[in-house]
Amino acid sequence: ETGVTQTPRHLVMGMTNKKSLKCEQHLGHNAMYWYKQSAKKPLELMFVYSLEERVENNSVPSRFSPECPNSSHLFLHLHTLQPEDSALYLCASSQAEGTGPYEQYFGPGTRLTVT
Amino acid sequence: AQKVTQAQTEISVVEKEDVTLDCVYETRDTTYYLFWYKQPPSGELVFLIRRNSFDEQNEISGRYSWNFQKSTSSFNFTITASQVVDSAVYFCALRLFETSYDKVIFGPGTSLSVIP
Numbered sequence: 001e002t003g004v005t006q007t008p009r010h011l012v013m014g015m016t017n018k019k020s021l022k023c024e025q026h027l028g029h030n031a032m033y034w035y036k037q038s039a040k041k042p043l044e045l046m047f048v049y050s051l052e053e054r055v056e057n058n059s060v061p062s063r064f065s066p067e068c069p070n071s072s073h074l075f076l077h078l079h080t081l082q083p084e085d086s087a088l089y090l091c092a093s094s095q096a097e098g099t100g101p102y103e104q105y106f107g108p109g110t111r112l113t114v115t
Numbered sequence: 116a117q118k119v120t121q122a123q124t125e126i127s128v129v130e131k132e133d134v135t136l137d138c139v140y141e142t143r144d145t146t147y148y149l150f151w152y153k154q155p156p157s158g159e160l161v162f163l164i165r166r167n168s169f170d171e172q173n174e175i176s177g178r179y180s181w182n183f184q185k186s187t188s189s190f191n192f193t194i195t196a197s198q199v200v201d202s203a204v205y206f207c208a209l210r211l212f213e214t215s216y217d218k219v220i221f222g223p224g225t226s227l228s229v230i231p
Contacts, residue, residue: 041223042221042222042223042224043206043221045218045219048218056218088158090158090159090160092160103150103162103165104160104162104219105162106152106159106160106161107159108157108158108159109158109159111158
């Protein structure tokens with residue numbers, strides 16, 4: 001595997017379900033990001049982990065819970081979501097140290113539909 | 116305020132035409148970085164270019180070229196001789212220096228359709 005991978009690619013869940021999105025980066029980066037992309041809206045930054053510490057929580061509802069067990073893996077745990085949470089969820093990674101800034105590399109996204 | 120504006124929501128061109136995607140940014144910082152990303156229908160954003168605020172040289176990469184003008188706070192992207200594979204949403208982005216990590220503000224995107 002190369003780059004940034006995300007699973008699943010598509011997810012349909014009911015409002016009472018609990019599910020998790022997974023992201024894995026194979027680039028040796030140490031910062032990882034979750035973005036939400038809704039139709040007709042700009043990309044919204046949700047969470048940032050830098051060196052495995054959460055450094056940004058952009059006023060995201062508590063029904064979204066991130067987890068970063070190591071610098072290569074990032075999860076987004078979902079529970080009791082609302083229909084308006086239906087969107088494309090994108091994961092990205094970049095280098096957190098050095099003479100940056102550095103560009104972010106994105107995964108293909110998880111298309112989430114909440115019914 | 117830090118902001119990125121892409122006034123063109125959707126553009127359609129016929130194959131082989133040239134097309135320019137506009138990007139205007141706002142920042143009080145004197146040091147900043149700008150990016151362009153491409154998002155094809157598959158969904159993955161693909162990095163195209165990074166430019167820092169001290170480097171106003173235009174850049175050309177194949178059919179792609181970028182025109183950075185600090186005087187007008189613009190960072191426009193031109194595709195020459197467009198092809199169907201160029202059909203995608205293109206995002207301009209501004210990197211802030213208020214954080215140690217890469218906090219980036221994305222513009223709303225321009226959807227480009229290249230018609231064969």
